[in-house]
Amino acid sequence: MSPNMNCEAVQSFSPKLTVAKRKEALELRKTMKPLMEKRRRARINDSLNHLKSLILPLTGRDNNRYSKLEKADILEMTVRFLSDIPPINTKNSADSYREGYKACLQRVSSMLPKTSLDQDACQRVNAYVQQSMSSTVPPACLNCCAQSSRTFPEIQQRLQSLKSSFGSRMESKSRIIKAEEGNSSGNAHGGSVLKLIEEAGIIASMRHCNSQNRERCFPALAQMEKVDFLSPLSVGEIIHTTAEITYASKHSLEVQVQVVAENPITGAKRMANKASLWYVPCSLQNLGKVMEVPPIEYVAEQEAEGRRRYEAQKMKRLEAKPRIEKTVPAPFNPEPYTVGFSQSLLIQYLCYPECIAHGYMDSGVMMRAMDEVAGLVLYNHCLKKGNPVTISVRDFNFNQKLKRGSILTVMGRATFTSARSMEIEVIADSMPLSDGITYRCASAFFSYVIWDNGSVPLPPLKIEGEDEQRRFEEGKAHYLQQKAMRSAEK
The missing domain is CATH 3.10.129.10 (Hotdog Thioesterase)
Known part of the structure; x- marks a missing residue:
């Protein structure tokens, strides 16, 4: 084949190939456009749902009550919330620090009634907030850590020790209520709930009692002081059990347990149970030998309140012993x-x-x-x-x-x-x-x-x-x- 014929062939076939590719690209765009539009709408809907979950708690609204909102309502609610935020003025670092600190305290104080904390805890937190808001923060405190690099490792070590201590005092677990744990009405059996509470309490106490390198021990349940059944647990719901060691004496420790129920479909949560348990650590080599409890760190007010609860439950146990000695048989x-x-x-x-x-x-x-x-x-x-x-x-x-x-x-x-x-x-x-x-x-x-x-x-x-x-x-x-x-x- 001569060079002239080759060149003519290329010139004759190039336009056809170009038209075919253009048609193929056009068909591909027509096919991909609905898919891209669907993905874009999914991204918008996901972002709006995320925005709704963020803006409702900030405006003090209940997620369950406002479960169905129009997209325009979510955007308008967000715009109004952002418009109510005062503009930020350029100030020096000390004034900005004070105002930001007080704003955070005010926010904490306003959110306290909406939390699941008991009345005593809310009062203590509120008293601390009011005291912190009334006190002035000297500017020298703003850069104390930066100016004294020698104390920074000590602060880190202290925070790490507090973190490990707090971690050993807490135990959280989640699981689903099974059918065999329910009663005839479809709710969880009260005895099954008590068993779940005791399991969370014994795990938290066992980890804390064995947190130090010494003779291993097993915590024995001495008293379940009080259990409140605030809301029934239904079969199929997710339960979140949290156990926290709130006080430790020389030979016993108090564990507060909370059970939160969650609807797996709507995501709504509610407080279901509260309990207070007391454990005594016993040696694994000799279960009749009572071991000492590792101390925990807390503020003086918490220690005094824990001591009061310890003395009260100890007195109740002593008063209960004489009255449970006699068992009355059932009459004929x-x-x-x-x-x-x-x-x-x-x-x-x-x-x-x-x-x-x-x-x-x-x-x-x-x-x-x-x-x-x-x-x-x-x-x-x-x-x-x-x-x-x-x-x-x-x-x-x-x-x-x-x-x-x-x-x-x-x-x-x-x-x-x-x-x-x-x-x-x-x-x-x-x-x-x-x-x-x-x-x-x-x-x-x-x-x-x-x-x-x-x-x-x-x-x-x-x-x-x-x-x-x-x-x-x-x-x-x-x-x-x-x-x-x-x-x-x-």
Whole structure:
């Protein structure tokens, strides 16, 4: 082929190839344009949803109430919020530091009522905020760390030690409520909730008690001082359990546990349970030997408040010991609505599934058994009608560890009824098959209601004898005290 013919061939085929490529590129653009537009709209929607989640808490609005907002509403709300922010004036560093510090304190003070902190904690934080706002910050404090480089490593070391200390005092875990943990109404069984609370508490206390290089120990649950059931947990919900060590004496430590429920579909969260537990560390080599608790660091006010709670629970345990020594058997053929009519009994043999690695029964398993017996008492009192629901537990004292191979006997009896609630005393005894001696291992007071889209009225409890009358009056006094405390908190 000659060079002239080759050149002519290239010139004749080039325009056709160019037109084909242009058509292909045009078709590709037509195909990709909807996809690019879809991605662009998805980015806009994601950004608006993120903006909504940021702007609603800043404006003090509830996410659940404003779950559906137009895009224009979100943008207008953001514009109004940004317009309300005062313009920043150019000032020296000292004035800017003071104003920014006070603005942060004011923001903290305004957000305190919307948090889940209790009333005492809010008052302490608010008092500190007011004190900090009234005090003046000298300009010399602004650059103290920069001017003194020798103290900077000490500050870092101090912060690291505080971080490690705080980390060993906290324990958080999340999981889903399973179907086998629910009752007939689809809510989590009260005993299952108690078991979850005890698991979080023992993990936090075990890590803290073994945080130092010394003889290893295992924390034994001594008392569950109080448990509040603020909201029922439904099967399928996500629960977030947080346990924090709030006080440590020489041989015991207090663990505060909070349970937050989350709807996995809407993301809404609510406080479900609060509990206060006390643990005693025991040596792994000799479980009868009580170990010392590693100290924790806190301010003087927190230490004084913790000391007060420690002395109060210690006094309550001493007062509770004499009154739990006697077990009253159920009478033969009792009348309806009497204490003996609703009295319930559970007997269980402790084998390997219910025991922990050291040959003793898991405290959470025993708490669930005691909660089941308390529910049966109210169920029998109401002539086997309705759905019993736990609303609170108090004075849960653990006196003796349960060994593997023992027979557990749990007995519950009613002590007091109000118009819509019942208090049940539950005691647990164990008898090891090795010696055949019965030991009192735990006791507690459960408060129950019959729930049917709300608490329903209960039949009054018929009192027989001086002992039942005394228990009734004690339960009534505690009921009125708790009612007054709830009214004061409102």
